[in-house]
Amino acid sequence: RAYEGAPMAGLEELKKKLQPLLFDDSDKGGVSTRVPFPEDTCDSYVVSDGGTINLLSRSFGEYNINEHGFHKRSTGPEEPDTGEKAYRCASEDMHIFGPIGSGASSVVQRAIFIPVHRILALKKINIFEKEKRQQILNEMRTLCEASCYPGLVEFQGAFYMPDSGQISIALEYMDGGSLADVIRVKKSISEPVLAHMLLKVLLGLKYLHEVRHLVHRDLKPANILVNLKGEAKITDFGVSAGLDNTMAMEP
Template structure:
């Protein structure tokens, strides 16, 4: 059959192969129903057509789609659907015109600045994956795509595993590339979040040093031996990136930073680049990346106007800064004028107009008892800004200053996952900014869960509360929260 006439489900026309690996071939294709370009991964089934292995491969593809679909992030390739055609699965994915990071670094290392830019973007996606319990398990340069404008996205969650899922790899089979494996994984232990941290560190190491931490060898067994022992060559070209790399590549997983910490430290290391200084373009703000990404099969509200959230990875030229300063000054004056006008109106109101409405009996009960809690307030970052204004009403459970911080956290959990509109008001602006959250992304995160439970809610210090969180009956996670009082109401200011 000619490629030009090959179609999947009479909808997707295959145009050309653009990549591949042990698990399948990736095609550039045309979605003729929606008139868009997509990437389609054709899963290669075992040649012997063994029924058990064929079924295992199909299950793996379905699991890949489910896992990848749980992560909606501007620096992760989106999976739209999985189909079965010609007796094998096909994954329909976002198409990003790009080159793999492996191709970009194969001839010579990139600059430290470029490695930091790429690392900041990919760590943000992996941090989002970790917050919803996903371990990638195969972070490496070949699984990072970089577009012409410098946008980087992580792809191929094909061997990733949600915490608590059944392991589908064959007995004795190690999933991952030896040159980038964490020592514990090379020794046969299960991969967890710390393993992703090591693999990202190994990827950035290779980008600036010109070889992997275990050296260069065509013998995978030799690399596997070095990986299992944790023998790495100390970085010599990483400059200001060196301290973080050394922590990410620590032999003991407990000595490595979390992916959230990696993202924060990489952002702190970002250069204030001017146009033309870098071989990679400055990172596109996440909201702008979402506007050019392929639209999912399920209709969504497109982003048309976007402002980069606090901490966004972006470079701004001096001329643009001057314009932004001028606009900012004008906006500040306008805000002052509005505030003054509001104060004048408020002063003319009767005292009862500014009083908070009395709490209902159900509200009082919610604030005075410690009900079963819901999910941890740590939704994965999303790229598109909300078009729905965030709620500003008084929270259902306005926990007063006489309520303990632990009870306040329980009251927050009691609102979820069914009432995100009210629980949103119990998060401080600092918490929302640290997570790059909009109300729309927050609501979307909670909509994927049927039940979330929190137990062992305890105060462990001034304004510090710990809790054990269980998502949909999955593996429990221990979290620490910092609580603050805002106008007499306990609110969540930080997690972790």
Template sequence: MKAGPFSPGPRKRPNFSLNDIQQANPFNKFSNVVDLSGKLNFEGKAVLHSEGVDFGAGRKYNVKMGDFDPLKEIGRGQFGVVRQVFHRPTKVVMAMKEIRLQLDELQLNQILMELNVLHQAHCPYIVDFYGAFFIESCVYYCMEYMECGSLDRMFSIGCPEPVLSRIAYSMVRGLKFLKDQFSIIHRDVKPTNVLVNIKGEVKLCDFGVSGKLNASLARTRVGCENYMAPERIKEGATDKGYTVQSDIWSLGISLIETATGKYPYPLSGQPAHSMFVIMKDIVDGPSPSVDPAQYSPDCCDFIAACLRKEPKDRPSYAELLEHPFLTKYQAEDVDMAGWAQKGFENIQS
């Protein structure tokens, strides 16, 4: 029978194999990570399951969804939500961060990095870690509940210079701890990643994009561009690498924003029409500063030192801790709890 114009014609053999189909399935690519038993396995470094997390060094955290009572949602991000929860076995109120798992190598690396930092970082300037578990394609981190939330929520009540000094001290101590203990650069220092509790304690959080320093350099371009140092934005930055000095720049920008209640770019005072305007200003424009009429010379000098354009000209963490802006207020009785209580009440109203 002769094939007509609408007949299917001779049947052709498909030009792909079963192996091609298996390789195209994203679950197969990550089958060594997410297994059929419902565990998330990070090459022996950590295993997440519905009953908690087991770390390769032998440390275990046994927490599970059934142990918690949900209280309220306290935050929402790109990949999930953060809730205030009550852990019945310990009678502790915690913050539970939910991450919707995507089969993406970058996200898996971020999960592992955050787990590694949180469970090893026993430091008063790093948020406490209570455990983690994995169910129904979601990773859950259980962390210290910081009543006032992130630093940006405190902008509306203002930030007296002594309080700003204590905030700077806590951030420097936390960043120095990450560098000294784990050779880690945070890479996403900004007010939303700094938490405050009702006692006025200030702690760093969110270590998913933190990077291991290789010969004192990091190379990937991750983090929030608004707070990136000039050397991280410039063309070829990932080839040349950058150091912890880039976190010091981000510290300086965060302190200006905390002091003034607003992000300092663009310096013209005009609304930015695109991220390009801000990035160009960061690279080519002068560094922002606080008003010397409102802040002491020590405060102005500390922030100016953090925001020197050349990373080699910025002070080290050890040098920052010896700066008069920090040492002066460490010797004074600063009412951090009163400031935090005022902020908490403002948030609740």
């Protein structure tokens, strides 16, 4: 995400740091040979000695991630062609305060992105378990293409720490907690307030269904975050999936 006034690395600079591992020109006379995608939608991955990890998916595309940030190299056949994307979101640019919460597959920490003094939420997921790699791909597939869409929590980038084997997905920090937290404290929310809060959530769902052809599959108050301005946004796309057919998109 291009922050105004931030010392952002350009696309070409990030591409050099996130050197692709999927091409081998050494024995091909300079002709690149792509490693084929798996036959199904399950992911595969490669880790370089320099600490860059490549996540591949036939459906989702190719992602290079290291300590310097995140680079989406291409889209998969099921995704619209939106071109390359690069995010400068380096580990050394983060000051981590402590945990916000945790779940079965991830830990979320609050951090400041030092170059722009912005508070973010870092969702840390272990890369070496297949189910968690699929969760990472689901999250990045959904949010990378809609980083500022109303009703969806904003994607700010990602980075990989070789020492811990974790990918940190940087997300917009929602300072009001989840809708489940609000209900637990307030006991009830008036219909006008709830209608105002959830309008953008419905817009986000409409975008996911009609434009991206995705379903969230785990929508509940705990996965709707709110901020102190009263805005509500959907999060946790780890089990999201594509709609099976056009009949599923009928209203």
